[in-house]
Amino acid sequence: MIEVRELSKTYRDRRKALLHAVEGASFRCEPGRVFGLIGPNGAGKTTALRIISTALRPTSGHAVVAGFDTQREPARVRASIGFLTANVGLYGRLTPREVLRFFGELHGMSRPDIASRTSELSRAFQMDDFLDRACDKLSLGMRQKTNIARSLIHSPPVIILDEPTAGLDVLTSRGIVEFIRESRAEGKTVLLSTHIMSEVERLCDGLAIIHEGRIRFRGTVEELKQRHGADLEDAFVGALGDEPC
Amino acid sequence: MLRNIWTIYRKELIDTLRDRKTLIFMLLLPTVLAPALMFGLSNFAISFVKKQATQEVIIAASAEARDRYVALAHRQFLESSLGKTLKMSRTGVVSYLIGKSASNDLEEQVPAAIFGDAVAYRDWTTGLARRMEDMAREGKGSDFGGKALGGAANASPADTELAKSMAQGVADFYTVSLRGVGLVRFVGEEEIGDGVLQEGDVLPESLVVHERGTAIYTALKARRIHGYLEVVPGGGSEATTTIRLFHDETIPLSREASSRVEKVGRLAGEAIVAERARERKLPAGFLEPVRMERGTNIASQSQVALSALGGMIPYLVLTFAFLGGLYPAIDLGAGEKERNTLETLLLSPATRTEIALGKFLLIFTTSMSAALLGIASMAVSFLHLMPDFVLERLDIRIDIYTALCAGALAIPPAAAFAGLLLAISIYARTFKEAQSYLSPLPIVMVLPASAGLIPGLEINAGLAMVPLVNVSLLSRDVLKGDLHWGYYSLTVLSCLLFAAACVALCVFMFKRESVVFRG
Numbered sequence: 001m002i003e004v005r006e007l008s009k010t011y012r013d014r015r016k017a018l019l020h021a022v023e024g025a026s027f028r029c030e031p032g033r034v035f036g037l038i039g040p041n042g043a044g045k046t047t048a049l050r051i052i053s054t055a056l057r058p059t060s061g062h063a064v065v066a067g068f069d070t071q072r073e074p075a076r077v078r079a080s081i082g083f084l085t086a087n088v089g090l091y092g093r094l095t096p097r098e099v100l101r102f103f104g105e106l107h108g109m110s111r112p113d114i115a116s117r118t119s120e121l122s123r124a125f126q127m128d129d130f131l132d133r134a135c136d137k138l139s140l141g142m143r144q145k146t147n148i149a150r151s152l153i154h155s156p157p158v159i160i161l162d163e164p165t166a167g168l169d170v171l172t173s174r175g176i177v178e179f180i181r182e183s184r185a186e187g188k189t190v191l192l193s194t195h196i197m198s199e200v201e202r203l204c205d206g207l208a209i210i211h212e213g214r215i216r217f218r219g220t221v222e223e224l225k226q227r228h229g230a231d232l233e234d235a236f237v238g239a240l241g242d243e244p245c
Numbered sequence: 246m247l248r249n250i251w252t253i254y255r256k257e258l259i260d261t262l263r264d265r266k267t268l269i270f271m272l273l274l275p276t277v278l279a280p281a282l283m284f285g286l287s288n289f290a291i292s293f294v295k296k297q298a299t300q301e302v303i304i305a306a307s308a309e310a311r312d313r314y315v316a317l318a319h320r321q322f323l324e325s326s327l328g329k330t331l332k333m334s335r336t337g338v339v340s341y342l343i344g345k346s347a348s349n350d351l352e353e354q355v356p357a358a359i360f361g362d363a364v365a366y367r368d369w370t371t372g373l374a375r376r377m378e379d380m381a382r383e384g385k386g387s388d389f390g391g392k393a394l395g396g397a398a399n400a401s402p403a404d405t406e407l408a409k410s411m412a413q414g415v416a417d418f419y420t421v422s423l424r425g426v427g428l429v430r431f432v433g434e435e436e437i438g439d440g441v442l443q444e445g446d447v448l449p450e451s452l453v454v455h456e457r458g459t460a461i462y463t464a465l466k467a468r469r470i471h472g473y474l475e476v477v478p479g480g481g482s483e484a485t486t487t488i489r490l491f492h493d494e495t496i497p498l499s500r501e502a503s504s505r506v507e508k509v510g511r512l513a514g515e516a517i518v519a520e521r522a523r524e525r526k527l528p529a530g531f532l533e534p535v536r537m538e539r540g541t542n543i544a545s546q547s548q549v550a551l552s553a554l555g556g557m558i559p560y561l562v563l564t565f566a567f568l569g570g571l572y573p574a575i576d577l578g579a580g581e582k583e584r585n586t587l588e589t590l591l592l593s594p595a596t597r598t599e600i601a602l603g604k605f606l607l608i609f610t611t612s613m614s615a616a617l618l619g620i621a622s623m624a625v626s627f628l629h630l631m632p633d634f635v636l637e638r639l640d641i642r643i644d645i646y647t648a649l650c651a652g653a654l655a656i657p658p659a660a661a662f663a664g665l666l667l668a669i670s671i672y673a674r675t676f677k678e679a680q681s682y683l684s685p686l687p688i689v690m691v692l693p694a695s696a697g698l699i700p701g702l703e704i705n706a707g708l709a710m711v712p713l714v715n716v717s718l719l720s721r722d723v724l725k726g727d728l729h730w731g732y733y734s735l736t737v738l739s740c741l742l743f744a745a746a747c748v749a750l751c752v753f754m755f756k757r758e759s760v761v762f763r764g
């Protein structure tokens with residue numbers, strides 16, 4: 001489960017002026033559900049996800065992931081999440097097997113556990129053919145599969161995805177969508193940040209719309225449509241003008 | 246904690262070792278090729294200078310000036326120790342050695358060959374050298390003298406010894422001649438023709454007043470001659486003779502001509518003074534009232550060499566260490582940011598400190614490896630590329646204990662470099678930005694690292710606290726066998742503190758959100 005309460009992140013720009021990347025954001029993601037954090041570019045989605053995954057510290061507010069407070073037990077939080085973005089890189093000179101072993105070891109897994117989990121993930125994502133090929137030599141689809149496997153090597157209960165299909169072709173995107181569905185089916189908590197409305201409609205059990213750092217809508221897709229119209233895209237644009245909630 | 250640091254270190258090591266660019270451009274090129282080039286170039290420079298010393302120089306002079314000069318050269322030669330040796334050896338041995346000469350009178354023959362016709366001189370010396378080589382090849386045991394004497398089977402032991410000493414004498418003579426006054430070809434002053442000044446040419450004052458100034462200037466500039474000689478005798482028998490050689494210091498052979506003529510003038514002057522002193526039966530002390538005794542230096546040849554060259558070794562080691570860490574630091578910091586792999590690592594259970602230390606250790610490893618590889622490569626290049634006579638003269642000897650004491654001093658600076666380079670690299674947004682931040686650093690690093698090259702600068706308590714300067718100065722002292730444990734301890738302490746500060750800065754940078762997510 002992910003629980004975010006009154007989360008804020010403030011920066012100072014070069015002129016020392018305050019910039020509110022996230023301001024008083026609150027939402028809750030339950031296990032076995034996909035929660036969408038939706039917003040236009042620069043809305044504060046990535047900042048919020050970075051705070052939840054402990055990469056950034058909040059200026060105020062709290063986030064609890066899998067029962068661990070992000071500020072008090074950041075290492076445990078990181079051990080509980082699998083983080084995936086579309087533009088995340090891979091170590092080009094390592095093979096997918098070595099990448100999985102590296103992250104498995106960082107998660108404190110034993111060599112035999114890593115080996116058996118690698119076989120399991122390789123079967124699940126059809127990675128056998130390229131498991132020992134340098135990542136630099138892999139196609140985009142293969143790299144994305146490797147990245148998914150990397151984020152799942154330690155079987156995390158929480159999956160955080162930051163625009164995971166941005167810039168990917170249809171086939172690779174479908175693979176990601178399938179992966180999200182399977183994670184939900186396995187009872188994992190999935191937090192998905194995206195601005196692709198079709199994905200939101202197909203995947204999200206609940207969502208929050210964020211704009212200029214503040215949450216403008218919190219509810220389900222149906223509730224959003226009821227409030228702002230049947231077309232999801234129109235509803236999304238309409239919600240951007242709502243008062244922060 | 247250690248497990249995560251080790252995991253990160255091992256992954257970075259595999260990644261770096263597979264990066265051919267790092268291996269070739271940051272490790273192999275500077276550490277292997279650079280010393281090879283350095284000593285190869287030195288060897289080439291030495292050969293070039295030696296070759297220049299054996300090259301013929303062309304000097305224009307009037308017949309009168311040439312005769313006066315040859316007479317002076319003749320006198321200085323006969324007064325030299327070699328001239329005396331040859332004068333005393335009035336045997337057929339020398340005559341045989343120098344070829345099928347009709348004359349056994351060395352006083353006439355040798356100087357004529359040297360100072361007369363250049364072609365004859367060259368043939369003569371070439372013949373001598375070749376004969377000497379033959380003798381060395383053939384000459385074994387008591388048969389040496391016999392063969393040297395043209396196959397005489399009944400050569401006496403005295404002949405053998407004489408042949409040996411003459412062979413040595415010829416070798417010495419050959420060397421002295423080539424380094425000194427030999428190989429001057431005189432041409433008549435009429436051969437320089439009439440010169441015409443080009444636009445922008447400005448005659449020096451000494452030639453403006455000379456009646457053939459323009460011709461001399463243009464002939465020198467066109468390299469048709471390397472010098473124009475004038476010898477003006479003084480009024481009386483004991484008046485000063487003036488030698489004047491117009492030459493161009495910017496042209497190597499012209500400079501060489503000046504050096505040869507100057508040497509003849511100086512030695513001839515000394516020879517004449519010695520002769521006059523003998524004629525007047527002046528005591529030896531008249532010419533040499535004070536003599537500085539030689540051979541009183543208590544330092545070994547190796548220590549003297551290391552005292553002069555020892556500063557170069559820490560300078561190069563520090564440079565290799567710095568360069569060895571440079572590219573990996575950029576790759577592991579800014580490179581990871583650019584490839585979007587850093588965030589994934591930051592979201593693993595490893596703490597920022599563990600990530601920073603794992604990466605730091607890898608850069609420290611490449612830095613130390615480069616230093617060790619560089620020094621090994623320098624040693625091998627030095628032993629194989631420097632000419633034998635240079636090696637014999639320097640006679641550098643460093644024992645294992647000294648090498649370890651000096652080598653240990655490179656460890657803290659390498660750690661400091663690794664910490665500093667990574668701290669700057671992680672601050673940069675991109676690989677290119679990191680390169681532009683780090684490119685000026687070698688210049689900053691060179692100044693303190695070259696402290697050991699400053700003559701007369703000795704380590705003291707104050708300097709022992711200045712990082713890099715202390716390592717440079719102390720390593721030089723340690724290498725020449727002058728190990729002061731007080732300064733050594735201070736140096737190690739200050740360098741460790743500096744290294745710790747650099748590593749702490751690196752960890753601090755990794756913990757800063759504004760740094761790792763900069764851009």
